[in-house]
Amino acid sequence: MTILVEQPKTGVADEAKGNGGFVVPDTNSFGNTFRDYNAESERQKTVEEFYRMNHIHQTYDFVKRTREKYGKLDRVEMSIWECIELLNEFVDESDPDLDEPQIEHLLQTAEAIRKDYPNEDWLHLTGLIHDLGKVLLHRSFGELPQWAVVGDTFPVGCAFDECNVHHKHFKENPDGHNPKFNTKFGVYSEGCGLNNVLMSWGHDDYMYLVAKENKSTLPSAGLFIIRYHSFYPLHKHGAYQYLMNEEDKENLKWLHIFNKYDLYSKSKVRIDVDKVKPYYMSLIEKYFPAKLKW
Numbered sequence: 001m002t003i004l005v006e007q008p009k010t011g012v013a014d015e016a017k018g019n020g021g022f023v024v025p026d027t028n029s030f031g032n033t034f035r036d037y038n039a040e041s042e043r044q045k046t047v048e049e050f051y052r053m054n055h056i057h058q059t060y061d062f063v064k065r066t067r068e069k070y071g072k073l074d075r076v077e078m079s080i081w082e083c084i085e086l087l088n089e090f091v092d093e094s095d096p097d098l099d100e101p102q103i104e105h106l107l108q109t110a111e112a113i114r115k116d117y118p119n120e121d122w123l124h125l126t127g128l129i130h131d132l133g134k135v136l137l138h139r140s141f142g143e144l145p146q147w148a149v150v151g152d153t154f155p156v157g158c159a160f161d162e163c164n165v166h167h168k169h170f171k172e173n174p175d176g177h178n179p180k181f182n183t184k185f186g187v188y189s190e191g192c193g194l195n196n197v198l199m200s201w202g203h204d205d206y207m208y209l210v211a212k213e214n215k216s217t218l219p220s221a222g223l224f225i226i227r228y229h230s231f232y233p234l235h236k237h238g239a240y241q242y243l244m245n246e247e248d249k250e251n252l253k254w255l256h257i258f259n260k261y262d263l264y265s266k267s268k269v270r271i272d273v274d275k276v277k278p279y280y281m282s283l284i285e286k287y288f289p290a291k292l293k294w
């Protein structure tokens, strides 16, 4: 099902009058511009070290093996809300804009979308669950290291585009020296569709598999957002476009909308969980079974 892209409820004029629409802040909680990977901040070193490990270890072979293993979904049975609560203890080491527990980020994203798109309940829920795959960091999921869970994603099996954050650290990735994998198309072909492309392993693809295998009724745009929201090289820089097919191009429009809320809603202003929980529980019930296989 294709859902037509609509304009947000409030226009710029409404925002200026304080009529409720989501307002994009100029700086993050640390006073820097968003996604500035070189800004001197307490987080810069942690983040760069994160990407060094990520770029060295995410190889075609690693992704294939790990995706097969986690795709079995034979670890845990739990509800969406139980998973949200599990995430409470984690801070994402790849993120220069946020050092709050993940539950804050999930609710902030969902609530910001809800302000501007009150009728797209599927998009509110997508906001709430888009990062749930970060449970891979948890003990019961084998405590995957951060480099295998978070951060921007990129295709493996073809050349690493220069617009990837901290690109220089790819020089230690063995795939970069393998002629099978280091050309523009690598193991892929033009227009093959993202569904046929292996992405670096992490919370996006994992949560997509969880939603799909548990028969979520979210529209294809919602599943696409979950699966590719960390693919900044594509949705921010326009790299790797030649791998997309027509359906990907349609879905990308919604991902562009979503990204604004994912990125810019990160703040220190807390959401009252008890107040908004009933609304989100009703959406979970509408689009997911009560218990899911993870």
Ligand SMILES: O[C@H]1[C@H](O)[C@@H](O)[C@H](O)[C@@H](O)[C@H]1O
Binding pocket: 092, 094, 095, 096, 131, 150, 151, 152, 153, 229, 230, 231, 232
């Ligand atoms: O640091 C962030 C964070 O891990 C997000 O959850 C992910 O979606 C982004 O792409 C990444 O850069």
Ligand SMILES: [Fe+2]
Binding pocket: 130, 131, 203, 229, 230
């Ligand atoms: Fe994410």
Ligand SMILES: [Fe+2]
Binding pocket: 105, 109, 130, 131, 262
């Ligand atoms: Fe996010």
